[in-house]
Amino acid sequence: MLREVDLKDISDGRLYGSGDMVKADCKDCVGCSECCEGMGDSIIMDPYDVWRMTTGLGISFAELMTKGKIELGVVDGILLPHLCMSKEKDACVFLGDTGRCSIHPYRTGFCRLFPLGRYYDENGDYKYFLQVNECPKTDRAKIKIEKWMDTPYFKKYEGFIRTWHSITRNLADSLDESGDYELRKNLTMDLVKIFFIKPYSSEDFYPQFEERIKLWTRE
Numbered sequence: 511m512l513r514e515v516d517l518k519d520i521s522d523g524r525l526y527g528s529g530d531m532v533k534a535d536c537k538d539c540v541g542c543s544e545c546c547e548g549m550g551d552s553i554i555m556d557p558y559d560v561w562r563m564t565t566g567l568g569i570s571f572a573e574l575m576t577k578g579k580i581e582l583g584v585v586d587g588i589l590l591p592h593l594c595m596s597k598e599k600d601a602c603v604f605l606g607d608t609g610r611c612s613i614h615p616y617r618t619g620f621c622r623l624f625p626l627g628r629y630y631d632e633n634g635d636y637k638y639f640l641q642v643n644e645c646p647k648t649d650r651a652k653i654k655i656e657k658w659m660d661t662p663y664f665k666k667y668e669g670f671i672r673t674w675h676s677i678t679r680n681l682a683d684s685l686d687e688s689g690d691y692e693l694r695k696n697l698t699m700d701l702v703k704i705f706f707i708k709p710y711s712s713e714d715f716y717p718q719f720e721e722r723i724k725l726w727t728r729e
């Protein structure tokens with residue numbers, strides 16, 4: 511989603527492409543779990559995250575909800591899932607007792623991205639930026655962004671991110687313009703049903719996403 515921020519306040523002032531080297535490598539985050547704690551409802555999931563987590567852990571979206579691992583929240587007027595923080599420790603429910611992620615291969619894109627962020631232009635294309643106020647590791651090494659993200663078929667993944675951004679952006683804009691409460695409710699629920707609740711198979715994500723776009727656009 512688009513957020514109104516002044517890049518110079520939160521970044522090193524540069525925008526990066528996926529092939530660029532950037533000082534993001536926290537060397538396995540040894541001894542730190544700061545970005546897994548106190549994150550509120552900000553670790554938002556997209557359909558790829560839900561596919562990766564539900565098929566990887568063998569658990570449905572509904573079960574993740576009922577077990578208190580994820581919940582739905584309102585972002586720019588639309589409903590999107592996010593990871594839950596535990597009440598006791600105010601830490602991600604997947605953070606293990608040793609301070610390590612218990613679902614590392616299936617962690618969200620947001621978790622993979624940190625301490626990077628995405629900056630979208632008015633055409634919905636994006637670049638990466640390095641957040642300078644968030645990660646306390648001072649000895650981070652340079653790494654190619656594509657490698658840091660640890661996600662296969664990365665160009666395809668970036669295409670998906672652009673498409674998902676455009677779907678959510680367009681919906682948020684159209685809801686902004688509509689005063690029809692019923693329409694707003696139905697559209698936001700349709701998005702959740704089509705892209706999150708409808709179960710994914712462990713087959714390739716991208717054809718499944720394309721099928722859901724057809725449902726969404728009623729092609």
Ligand code: SF4
Pocket residue numbers: 536538539540542543544545546624625644645646647
């Ligand atoms: S704050 Fe930085 S070092 Fe700490 S867990 Fe997050 S990415 Fe790793």
Ligand code: SF4
Pocket residue numbers: 545546553593602603604605606610611612613614617618621
């Ligand atoms: S899923 Fe893992 S990496 Fe992401 S916030 Fe939770 S514990 Fe941290």
